[in-house]
Amino acid sequence: MNAFDESAINKFKSYFLIFCFSLIIIALGYVFGTIYGNGNQGIIIVFMVLAFIIAVIMALVSYYLGDKAALSISKAYPANRRDHAHYINSVEGLAIAAQIPTPKIYVLPDPSINAFATGRNPENASIAVTEGAIKKLNRVELEGVIAHEMGHVKNYDMRLMTITVILVGLIALLSDFFLRGMLFGGGDDNRDLNPVFLIIGLVLAILAPIIAQLIQLAISRKREYAADATGAILGRHPEGLANALKKIKKDSLETKNASKATAHLYFSNPLKEGFWNNMFSTHPPLDERIRRLEAM
Amino acid sequence: MDPILLIVLIVIAAIVLYFIAAYNRFVILRNRIANAWAQIDVQLKRRYDLIPNLIETVKGYAKHEKKVFLEVTAARTALMSATTLQDKAKANNQLSSTLKSLFAVAEDYPKLQANQNFMMLQEELSGTESKIAYARQAYNDSVLMYNNGTELFPGSIVAGMFKFTQKEFFKTEEVEKEAVKVKFE
Numbered sequence: 001m002n003a004f005d006e007s008a009i010n011k012f013k014s015y016f017l018i019f020c021f022s023l024i025i026i027a028l029g030y031v032f033g034t035i036y037g038n039g040n041q042g043i044i045i046v047f048m049v050l051a052f053i054i055a056v057i058m059a060l061v062s063y064y065l066g067d068k069a070a071l072s073i074s075k076a077y078p079a080n081r082r083d084h085a086h087y088i089n090s091v092e093g094l095a096i097a098a099q100i101p102t103p104k105i106y107v108l109p110d111p112s113i114n115a116f117a118t119g120r121n122p123e124n125a126s127i128a129v130t131e132g133a134i135k136k137l138n139r140v141e142l143e144g145v146i147a148h149e150m151g152h153v154k155n156y157d158m159r160l161m162t163i164t165v166i167l168v169g170l171i172a173l174l175s176d177f178f179l180r181g182m183l184f185g186g187g188d189d190n191r192d193l194n195p196v197f198l199i200i201g202l203v204l205a206i207l208a209p210i211i212a213q214l215i216q217l218a219i220s221r222k223r224e225y226a227a228d229a230t231g232a233i234l235g236r237h238p239e240g241l242a243n244a245l246k247k248i249k250k251d252s253l254e255t256k257n258a259s260k261a262t263a264h265l266y267f268s269n270p271l272k273e274g275f276w277n278n279m280f281s282t283h284p285p286l287d288e289r290i291r292r293l294e295a296m
Numbered sequence: 297m298d299p300i301l302l303i304v305l306i307v308i309a310a311i312v313l314y315f316i317a318a319y320n321r322f323v324i325l326r327n328r329i330a331n332a333w334a335q336i337d338v339q340l341k342r343r344y345d346l347i348p349n350l351i352e353t354v355k356g357y358a359k360h361e362k363k364v365f366l367e368v369t370a371a372r373t374a375l376m377s378a379t380t381l382q383d384k385a386k387a388n389n390q391l392s393s394t395l396k397s398l399f400a401v402a403e404d405y406p407k408l409q410a411n412q413n414f415m416m417l418q419e420e421l422s423g424t425e426s427k428i429a430y431a432r433q434a435y436n437d438s439v440l441m442y443n444n445g446t447e448l449f450p451g452s453i454v455a456g457m458f459k460f461t462q463k464e465f466f467k468t469e470e471v472e473k474e475a476v477k478v479k480f481e
Contacts, residue, residue, distance in 0.1 A: 086423070089427070093429075094430065096427055
């Protein structure tokens with residue numbers, strides 16, 4: 001399979017994901033509506049419409065403004081030819097290899113080694129690497145990192161992840177509605193409701209957001225492997241990327257201005273690895289990524 | 297309606313839809329090749345434009361290295377007058393190797409090495425060189441995909457009907473960066 005197919009599959013996955021999450025949301029809406037509305041169709045519909053409106057607003061905002069927010073939160077500034085000639089040339093070269101327009105090129109004021117890509121499609125993409133990466137990585141390694149980011153851009157990963165994050169957030173929101181409703185009021189109406197149904201609702205409300213979160217993280221980790229692979233196809237130097245990952249491992253500086261909210265964007269996990277962070281990590285373990293790259 | 301007639305109609309509709317999809321795919325692939333080719337030309341032109349500047353800068357420090365200057369200039373002219381794909385590939389390799397010897401000569405002049413302008417030109421030229429390599433890679437990848445499409449059944453029927461003929465690869469004598477084998481899971 002080649003990198004061109006990968007983006008087509010990703011676009012399909014985006015739609016499939018929307019479909020699956022819609023089913024979960026409808027199920028949640030149905031169960032909650034039944035509990036609160038005693039089967040009243042009107043309340044179920046109000047629930048669904050409300051959820052839908054919130055989803056659309058969230059989707060539009062992060063779809064069109066997400067990249068600018070990510071760049072400004074991380075304090076990125078545009079790269080210039082005088083100081084970052086090699087970096088700019090690498091991005092331009094890899095964009096040629098990927099046959100997409102050159103993304104906007106930014107530098108992150110941070111001594112750790114990291115990078116991210118953002119933007120809703122290749123025409124509106126931005127790539128940013130840290131000052132630390134430009135200084136500490138050699139040419140082949142930096143090119144490997146950029147090739148990985150170009151892989152994200154080419155594969156439409158940012159679109160897929162944006163949609164995933166929104167849907168996961170929506171499920172969390174719905175569950176939150178429900179649990180708050182249980183705590184404050186609502187108790188009077190469901191006197192004659194089947195307690196089994198109430199328990200199902202409760203379990204669903206607690207489990208759904210956790211499961212959704214785990215799905216999101218699994219997708220994110222998979223996209224990292226895919227971007228490593230696409231990057232290797234584009235740059236023809238998987239060992240450059242592997243060496244960059246090794247340097248990151250030794251470096252172990254946390255990236256400032258990165259938080260749980262923006263962690264999924266980065267090239268390597270900006271937060272330190274540990275049992276908890278691995279289980280709920282947006283990135284696969286470095287060792288496994290290096291192993292796969294070296295096997296190519 | 298007669299069920300047999302209905303089935304026949306559905307089959308015909310499916311075949312027509314397939315032909316449209318296959319035709320459009322060939323057009324997209326062919327345009328991708330044209331675009332990749334244009335990109336190679338852009339980068340070759342860029343290198344062509346950088347060379348006089350480079351020679352001037354080097355001359356300022358290494359006047360008597362005339363042989364190298366002549367070689368580079370000759371290779372540059374040869375590249376611009378090349379028209380066919382194979383000629384361009386050959387002239388491109390020739391220019392790359394003469395530039396390599398120019399930079400090797402420049403290493404003997406520490407003052408030149410420290411020259412800001414020279415450093416910038418060197419970076420730009422090596423950047424352009426790797427862009428040419430990337431553009432060639434994109435071109436060859438596109439040609440491979442297109443050629444596979446024209447040969448594989450049943451796409452080959454559509455290709456034959458609408459004259460989507462095989463395209464030539466951009467071959468190079470230097471050791472090709474090896475294509476990596478990648479498994480998507």
